[in-house]
Amino acid sequence: MQVSHPGGEAREDVFGTTPLVTGDAVVLDLRPAGFATRAAALALDVVLQLFLLAAVAVAVTWIGTGLDPAATAAFSTAAVVLIIVGYPTAFETISRGRSLGKLAMGLRVVGTDGSPVRFRQALARALAGFLEIWLTTGVIALFTSMVNRDGRRVGDFVAGTMVVEERTGGSRQEFIPMPPYLAAWAASAELSRLSPETAASARQYVLRYGELAEHTRHEMGVRLADAVAAQISPPPPPGTAPPHFLAAVLAERRRRHEEAAWRDGATGRRATG
Incomplete structure (x- = not known):
């Protein structure tokens, strides 16, 4: 034709x-995640990461007295990077777009064309998240998510991704x-x-x-x-x-x-x- x-x-x-x-x-019958749902998923992930950071701080205090200060600093830095950047990158790559917080809220990260998230995209989101979530206490992420129609933050624009809802309330019968x-x-x-x-x-x-x-x-x-x-x-x-x-x-x-x-x-x- x-x-x-x-x-x-x-x-x-x-x-x-x-x-x-x-x-x-x-x-797919997927919808961009709502702001409140995304915020709840992010809060769960941040709480988990803060818990891990606190555990690292306790471990460093406990074992650091017998180590060289440079080695202790290197260990601390590596642990912080792994928790803040490595955690979301690994989880979103292995689970095809889910972190623990997103899994709990029924969300998933996908490419803007709906394709499964790739390692480089998950890494780009995590690196941008260090700036827009951790260094600015979430102010940049909050602002960009609120003004964007699909709730995308800076990391989503950098990586070419968006967060969508996987759980829907049943099939819709649109006209x-x-x-x-x-x-x-x-x-x-x-x-x-x-x-x-x-x-x-x-x-x-x-x-x-x-x-x-x-x-x-x-x-x-x-x-x-x-x-x-x-x-x-x-x-x-x-x-x-x-x-x-x-x-x-x-x-x-x-x-x-x-x-x-x-x-x-x-x-x-x-x-x-």
Whole structure:
């Protein structure tokens, strides 16, 4: 089928709020974490790190009297670096984006395109966190998280990451509107061969359209539009943007299902009436 790049208008007038797809281009039902949840997760991590720092201080005081002062200082510095930088880096890398605080609050760090966080990203977040959380007592992190729509702090911008919620309150049934200029075409389209799996993938793409990175949005849209077009007929008008095409198919499919359900209900009522 012929497709055109969706552009900014489609993002604003058809769908969208916030991101995500995995590195394998699988759309996820994840939402940027709320400020309060992120703050709670950070507080848990900071409390744990402070406890570890206190334990190191006690250990240094206990064993430091018999050691060379330079060795004691080196040990203390290494321990502090490992706790403040190494702890979040190791946990977020090994657990694919979770620290203990985030795990407790149902949060995860991901790339801005939804990909799993990498070591260099976790390290960049931790190094930036030393400045914006520890050296400034969290003032910089607090300010940037509050002013950014997705709650990203400086470390997230440096690393190209964001914190998302993994636990949701159940599946949402968002309404996908019919693009008006495609209503007549959709009403005459044959949709019976469209598989539930393809429709589900298209629905997730449409609902998360505004959350996707620019290159992912276009590439995935073209791929899904081609998959859907292969299962329906006739093709949409030339030049139709993938998100509009998919929205039209899904909206018409829902309308027909609702109409069929109403007819079945009416038939059942007449049979029992």
